[in-house]
Each structure stands twice: as structure tokens, then as C-alpha cells.
Amino acid sequence: MNAAARMKDHIDATLRDPRWTQMRNRDERADGSFWYSVRSTGVYCKPSCAARPARPENVAFHHRREDAERAGFRPCARCRPDRVREALHYGIGDSPLGMLLVAASERGVCAILFGENAGALEADLRQRFAQTELTRDDAALAATLAQAAALIEHPDTAFKATLDLRGTPFQRKVWEALRAIPAGNTASYKEVALRIGMPDASRAVALACGANALAMAVPCHRVIRGDGSLSGYRWGVERKRALLEREARA
Incomplete structure (x- = not known):
């Protein structure tokens, strides 16, 4: 595949990616869920950045800001993407298959994790969401914990909570x-x-x-x-x- 064809594929993939729409809309709700870099300027930004819109051929998306930095991009001086710190609340409870942790963002439930003890569960959560501020609140997450635990004995029951799916x-x-x-x-x-x-x-x-x-x-x-x-x-x-x-x- 020649360079022109590779560039066309990159542009097509970027325009199809839902993160492109969030970026173009400067969606503040997406801040902390991904970052984007701009090849022509050498910087990376958060989705809500008010800078002039980048062209799709220059844009790459990153699940973590560290990925953008490892690729050689520096933080945008305008939106300060390295200062974004999302807050997650989590709760821990028992289940028929061991201890269970659920974590939620403003967008919905982003983690349901099994573990042998609270310490292991919290370590797993911190590893998965390294750039977030984590607050334990078992009472606030009690209903969600109960829903998650119920899926073990009643797997045909719908999980009613909104999911915050994070990935490529x-x-x-x-x-x-x-x-x-x-x-x-x-x-x-x-x-x-x-x-x-x-x-x-x-x-x-x-x-x-x-x-x-x-x-x-x-x-x-x-x-x-x-x-x-x-x-x-x-x-x-x-x-x-x-x-x-x-x-x-x-």
C-alpha cells in the first residue's frame, strides 16, 4: 500500500471514529476518557480544547495521555490536558463468587471487578484508571453492587445501570x-x-x-x-x- 492509500485509510478511520465527533463538538463530557494528538503541531489535547480544529489526517486518538507523551507529543498550552483528573466513585461488597467492586463515572458504570480482598480490588481499579481520583462510597453504590451480584445467580436478568464502555x-x-x-x-x-x-x-x-x-x-x-x-x-x-x-x- 502506498503512502497516499495509507493516508486515505487513516482519514477514513478517523472520521468514522466516534471520538472525532466528540472532539469536533468540544465535548467536555469526554474529557478524561481519551486524548488526541495533532501531528502538525506536535501537541496533544483533551476533547474540549478550544484550539482551532485539526485536520483528520493529522489527528491520532489516545486512550491515555501517557500514550500521547510516549509518542513524542507535548501537552497543549491552551487546554492543559495533563491536568485533567477525572473522579470515580466505587463500592465493594460480597458476592457468591468472592468480593466484587463496582465503579462509576458521571457517564455510567465503568468497572465491575472480582477480587480476593478489598486491597486487591482497589489495586486493580487504580491500575485500570491511573489518572482518576478514586473515592470509595459503598452506600452510594449499594444498588449497583446488588445488581452486579444478582447477575451471578440470575444471569438472564438485564443489568439496568448505564455502562461507560471505555476502549478502542x-x-x-x-x-x-x-x-x-x-x-x-x-x-x-x-x-x-x-x-x-x-x-x-x-x-x-x-x-x-x-x-x-x-x-x-x-x-x-x-x-x-x-x-x-x-x-x-x-x-x-x-x-x-x-x-x-x-x-x-x-
């Missing part, structure tokens, strides 16, 4: 495909790749499953190997087996 466009496409797998059913990584129209992306599908931060609400435990055996699970294969066994009995 590809990851979100995979996660939406996982949410379409009914309780009591499974799919292989290859089958998920076919469902999203990318038949050669089985490995990338597996990586997207591993990056999922919303246990059960985005049911990555329903994805198995092509031979029907269980593959790895971020929160342990035994939990994956237990979830699938409960769903089979439901």
Missing part, C-alpha cells in the same frame, strides 16, 4: 458482540470475529476480552476456545466455569 473502537465492537450472546450460550473467539465482520481477528478478539473491565455486564466469560474448552479469564478460570455452570442451570 475495535474493543467496543467486540464488547457489544459479547453483550449479544444470550445467557446459557457460548461462542468461540473465531465466531465472535466472524460476527463483527473480521474473520482473521480471533487473537485480537481474545485481547479485547482480556481488556474488559465490566465482568458479567460485558460477558467475556461466554467466549471459549474453538474446541469447547475454557480459555483464560481475567478473574480466574474457576470463576468462569462457575458462571457458565450457573447459566446452564438457569
